[in-house]
Amino acid sequence: MIFAALDAEGDRELAVRLQRRDPQALAELYDKYGRIAFSLIVRIVRDQGIAEDLTQETFLRVWNRMAGFDAERGALGAWVLTVARNRAIDYLRSVDGRTRQNAIELTATEMPSVFVDLEANLMNSDRARQLKAAFEKLNEKQRLVIELAYFEGLSQTEMAERMKQPLGTVKTWVRTALQTLRNELEEAVPA
Amino acid sequence: MTPDKDLLYELYVLGQLEEPERGEIEEALRRNDPAAQARLRKALETNAILGTLPPPVEPSKALRRRVLAIAEPAPPSRMPWNLAWVALSACLVAGLVYTGVQRQGLEADLRARDATLAFLRSSETRLLKTGTVTEPQPVAKVFVNGSQGVLLVASNLAPLAAGRTYEMWVVPKAGGPRPMGLFKPAADGSAIHLRAGAVDLNDAAAIALSVEPEGGSPAPTTAPFLITPVGD
Structure with a gap:
């Protein structure tokens, strides 16, 4: 089941290794959250090729911003999904040419520092x-x-x-x- | 009728809340208001769970390889001569700062340098007008690439007080500045900060910096400076 991948156990240790720039940790992060992030992006953009690009961008962003993530208290899965959704929505907005006056900025809601103290088994x-x-x-x-x-x-x-x-x-x-x-x-x- | 505050935070994380409520929430979050933070957490939880609703779709094996390549250093290749000086600087600046990531040793520095060089090698990367007229010091060069991000090469930045950091912003033509990552300069005031990821340059009026509390802010809390216009 896709939900089984969302077990928060082990995320703390994984986050610490990601912050140490351990390439194997990135592989484990992808294996744990890659499919659900991809599924979410496919649902939003409805194109698997574009979804692959945006999924890669999602993990690049997470990888680059790990220093701001609280490994002790952070919710890795919720953060990855939020970044994934935002990348996909930003893509839709860009191709639709939607104006920023109506499109409320999402970036502030994906800062890694805000994903702390979420419910431990949130996505079980x-x-x-x-x-x-x-x-x-x-x-x-x-x-x-x-x-x-x-x-x-x-x-x-x-x-x-x-x-x-x-x-x-x-x-x-x-x-x-x-x-x-x-x-x-x-x-x-x-x- | 008194608005349901939980609902306002749910609308906020969903990208549905407009001014003035949106600004009020961001102000409460900037103040580290415990009640605001608790409501934000709750709303983020609901929002994340909504992301589990779509049916699972199996990605290709190639996607896994592409994602894992993120952690690999870029292969060496030639670069345009007119960008070579920046590349050289990137190699020499001992206090390399990259995407707000605190360095974890030489390997992290090398990866950051490789990412910076890859950005500069792109034919789509262009250099914006440097610095501002009213602020001869500090100075910065800003490179932008709509599909890859924004690179800041700065010097003479003022030392930061404890618990403070620099934050880069994209200032859109309409609406509030959007955060573009945190960084700290080297002891000599130099910094190279690459914010990787697509950026809508058509919508961007300027790139700017501000000094923020450690961990960054969703909106500037001090006066932005080094405001570099984004133009053709």
Whole structure:
């Protein structure tokens, strides 16, 4: 299962070796997170050749920025996935020629230093399946806006234009969808 | 109605939050507000899990080789004569600084040098106007390459206080500066900082530096300087 690769065990030691510029550690990082990062990028750009380029760019960025990562407290998998998504969304924005006025900058949310103290077993299979189940509970409109936001990087204004809906309506769908996902996760995994 | 703060952070990491809420969150994060950091962590968790939703797709074996090549030094090759002086500098600058990575010894230095040379060898790399009129010191040369990134070669940079670092920025034509990596200069004030990765030069107005707390900032917290316009 793809989720099995997301076990956080061993990431601390792996991060330390990456910071020492150990090439074998990069191989292990790729073997652990390469397929899920690639799958995410394919979903976003829908082209396996481009996805390979962007996956390589993802690991290059992670490799180059490891010094800023907190090996003791950091969440390596979450960081890799975030960088992967951002690379793919940046690509979509560049080919679409979307203006930066509407495309909110993502780089600040992928700084390695912010990926600290995330839940230890964040991406274990149960949690991931719970979110998937919660995602399926969203109504069609809510699911669509989350997909447009997460997998296409559209702003709410852009979504409103594409869906030919009032901006306020789209904002309501986005907020309701996110609240529903959070509530479902909190009910499934009490704090 | 009072906005749901968790929701605002979820929108922020999703790239959906607009001003003024976005600026308020970034300000709270700059202050190291514990509540803001906790909400950010929670939102990052949800965002990362969303990334597991797509069905698995098996990448090619060639991709693995390409990724592993990242850790290998670039093979030697010839370079344009007009960039040779920078390459020479790259070899000689003892306090090489590269992509905010703290050096872990000679091997890391060599890899950084190889990456820098590879960047300079690219035919797409071009040199921007150097430094600024109002600031004769320090000085910098900035090389840009839309598909490969930005390379800064600086000298006479002021020494940093403890717990501070230099951060490079791309200043877009609209919106706030985007972080382009951290670095510290050598004892003589020189630095070479390569931020690898695609950069949208059509959208970029300038490259700039600022002094930031260790670990960097999502937006400049001190006045940017060495502002180098990006133009054709």
